[in-house]
Structures are given as C-alpha cells and as structure tokens.
Amino acid sequence: KQEVTQIPAALSVPEGENLVLNCSFTDSAIYNLQWFRQDPGKGLTSLLLIQSSQREQTSGRLNASLDKSSGRSTLYIAASQPGDSATYLCAVRGGADGLTFGKGTHLIIQP
Amino acid sequence: ETGVTQTPRHLVMGMTNKKSLKCEQHLGHNAMYWYKQSAKKPLELMFVYSLEERVENNSVPSRFSPECPNSSHLFLHLHTLQPEDSALYLCASSQNRAQETQYFGPGTRLLVL
Numbered sequence: 001k002q003e004v005t006q007i008p009a010a011l012s013v014p015e016g017e018n019l020v021l022n023c024s025f026t027d028s029a030i031y032n033l034q035w036f037r038q039d040p041g042k043g044l045t046s047l048l049l050i051q052s053s054q055r056e057q058t059s060g061r062l063n064a065s066l067d068k069s070s071g072r073s074t075l076y077i078a079a080s081q082p083g084d085s086a087t088y089l090c091a092v093r094g095g096a097d098g099l100t101f102g103k104g105t106h107l108i109i110q111p
Numbered sequence: 112e113t114g115v116t117q118t119p120r121h122l123v124m125g126m127t128n129k130k131s132l133k134c135e136q137h138l139g140h141n142a143m144y145w146y147k148q149s150a151k152k153p154l155e156l157m158f159v160y161s162l163e164e165r166v167e168n169n170s171v172p173s174r175f176s177p178e179c180p181n182s183s184h185l186f187l188h189l190h191t192l193q194p195e196d197s198a199l200y201l202c203a204s205s206q207n208r209a210q211e212t213q214y215f216g217p218g219t220r221l222l223v224l
Binding site: 034036102103104 | 115117144146151152153154155156159201203212213214215216217218220
C-alpha cells in the first residue's frame with residue numbers, strides 16, 4: 001500500500017527566505033506526483049504536476065523535482081511571501097485512479 | 112475559481128438524519144471523485160466515477176452512498192452517520208481518469224452530532 005510522508009509537518013520562516021518542502025513515497029510505481037496548497041476553510045489548489053517521466057516542473061517562484069527511483073520529491077519556494085502561508089500537500093497517483101496524499105506541511109511566512 | 116462547486120459548505124446533522132452533499136463541475140471533465148479529510152489524517156479517496164460509472168470504492172461504509180446522474184454532477188448521500196464521520200468532504204474532477212490534474216472544490220465541512 002502506497003504511503004506518502006511529508007517533512008516537516010510545520011515550518012515558520014521570515015519573509016524573503018527560500019525554502020524546501022519534502023515529500024517521500026514508498027512505492028515508486030507512480031504515474032505522476034502533484035503538489036497542492038490548501039488555505040483554511042478552502043479546497044485544494046493544484047500547484048504543479050510532474051509526470052513520472054519528468055524530473056522537475058516550474059511555475060513562477062515554485063519548482064518541484066521528482067526522483068522516482070528513490071521515492072522523493074521536493075517543492076522549492078523562492079523569495080517567500082506572507083501570501084505563501086498555507087498547508088502544502090503532496091500526492092501521488094499510482095495504479096488506482098485516485099491520489100494518495102501526505103498529511104501536509106503547514107507553512108507560515110512571517111512578515 | 113476552480114470550476115468545481117460544492118453545496119452546502121457547512122452541514123450539521125444528527126446520527127439519524129439523511130442528507131446529501133452535491134458537487135458540480137463546469138470544466139467538461141469526465142471523471143469525478145469524493146475524498147474525505149479528517150483531522151490529523153491524510154486526505155482519503157472514497158469514490159471514483161468515470162463517465163458516470165463508479166470505477167472505485169475504497170472500502171467505504173454503506174452509510175455513504177454516491178450517485179453520479181451525469182458527468183457534471185456528483186452526489187454523496189449520507190444516512191445514519193457516526194460522530195467519527197465528521198470531516199471535510201472534498202469533490203474533485205479531472206479530464207479523464209489517468210495522468211490528469213485533479214481540480215478540487217472548496218469542500219463541505221460536516222459535523223455529526
């Protein structure tokens with residue numbers, strides 16, 4: 001059974017810092033990996049999708065990498081802003097149709 | 112705006128009540144999903160529908176009953192729920208089942224008393 005782990009569970013940094021969020025998964029037989037952000041009381045917003053054949057994806061200040069063989073992904077956030085404060089979720093898509101999620105990293109950017 | 116809407120946004124119900132959650136997607140997608148997000152647990156997949164046909168049921172108790180009357184609408188019918196069913200219920204959709212980005216609605220926050 002696929003398991004997804006996210007480290008750290010919570011992170012608080014001053015505005016302007018670059019930071020890295022980590023995700024690991026136990027079964028490397030995945031179709032893709034997706035990073036989401038979730039704001040309080042709201043649904044999930046997709047940030048980046050990396051297909052199993054890809055190594056990384058970039059969108060603005062966000063960069064996500066995927067090392068499928070080692071079961072790891074990182075989300076890099078450059079020049080963090082208070083608006084980046086949210087919970088960041090990593091999810092993998094394996095043989096099943098749905099996604100398997102980690103518990104998330106709760107991120108606070110201090111102004 | 113994600114194009115996926117859910118109603119109601121909040122729901123309080125007793126254990127003997129019957130209620131339904133509604134999800135509607137305006138994206139022209141063919142696959143829809145129900146997820147459950149409980150406190151301190153990862154999001155869990157409950158049901159998958161593709162072209163209005165249920166293709167996955169992740170050992171969900173029968174007190175949860177999904178319905179997909181067309182490709183744009185998905186319901187989750189609730190009856191005789193337990194307090195531990197209190198959670199955020201999220202609906203998602205994707206163009207097709209495989210290798211596609213899933214788009215999520217805002218969720219329904221359910222409290223069972």
